[in-house]
Amino acid sequence: MTNLNNLTGRDLHRYRLWRREEGDIAPVTEKTQMDTLRVFIRWCESIDAVPTDLFTKVISPSLDSGENVRDVKVDSEAAEKILEHLNTYEYASARHVCFRLMWRAALRRGAVVALDVSDYDSDDQSLEVHHRAESGTPIKNKNRGERYIGLTDETCSVLDAWLADRRPDVTDDTGREPLLATPQGRVHPTTVQTYLYSATKPCYHTGECPHDREIEECTPASDRTQASKCPSSLSPHALRRGAITHWLASDLPEPVVSDRANVSPDVLKKHYDRRGEHKKMEQRRDYLDNI
Structure with missing residues (x-):
């Protein structure tokens, strides 16, 4: 994908699954990366680079007590x-x-x-x-x-x-x-x-x-x-x-x-x-x- 205007919540969900499966990452790492991605997508919205409210489609895992x-x-x-x-x-x-x-x-x-x-x-x-x-x-x-x-x-x-x-x-x-x-x-x-x-x-x-x-x-x-x-x-x-x-x-x-x-x-x-x-x-x- 070369145009972020076409980015969708489905794409973001696929990325999350790919990071989890291919990266062998801990829950706290996944949360950190998805939280960072959400901030980036929100900035992209500010310059009309992605659809409005797309950042709400970035799902970040919840951590149990002690996991962080x-x-x-x-x-x-x-x-x-x-x-x-x-x-x-x-x-x-x-x-x-x-x-x-x-x-x-x-x-x-x-x-x-x-x-x-x-x-x-x-x-x-x-x-x-x-x-x-x-x-x-x-x-x-x-x-x-x-x-x-x-x-x-x-x-x-x-x-x-x-x-x-x-x-x-x-x-x-x-x-x-x-x-x-x-x-x-x-x-x-x-x-x-x-x-x-x-x-x-x-x-x-x-x-x-x-x-x-x-x-x-x-x-x-x-x-x-x-x-x-x-x-x-x-x-x-x-x-x-x-x-x-x-x-x-x-x-x-x-x-x-x-x-x-x-x-x-x-x-x-x-x-x-x-x-x-x-x-x-x-x-x-x-x-x-x-x-």
Whole structure:
């Protein structure tokens, strides 16, 4: 079909069935794609490219409770192997600093980008997260997202080495000194994504490919900017989800996790807590044994 004026609800329904059958997609993916299609068709209507009210013919599936929750996360074993690899081969590099802060502090991508050199206190072993929308670095939850985060000796050692030897001596467009910087200035959010996708692809820290590809001939393996195309690479949000799950599984109290990660208890339970029900039972048993 080359003329959208001839598009019908029947065509849209056939497309939905084709995506479901040929794409082997989950219900949440189907819903996302059909919702996006509905928005596009509605825009087409605004320029008279399709029949009026055609967008109402785009059927999007309803999801049962919990179906819109993703389980993708970086597990603690993989995260520790990645950190070990970074510690050995890329110590105090930008990628090392970024991964360590996002795993150990469960920082969002925006918070990592927003940090300034002055937000880090080596003596106090802490970070201050600030919402500075007026100078180009807003954070999620705005002022409610501002907080202090305590750091370990090892994390501080990495940050100290980064600041002493590796960080480019640059400022951003507003004259601030970004903690995570490139020679061009403050690190860009897409660069943070690239750091995480490239570090989480299995061949990076294991030297093996779970997809039976020849690593030397695989573009995502050899080109860091293409790492997101590796089926096993994971996003910054998957790293954050994995970190929070790891804390909860390590018996860190939920209020402590909620405050450190700046996420409400309800959202914590719905979107981040990936402990199985049996694991939760065992943890409750540990608390109740002496009662």
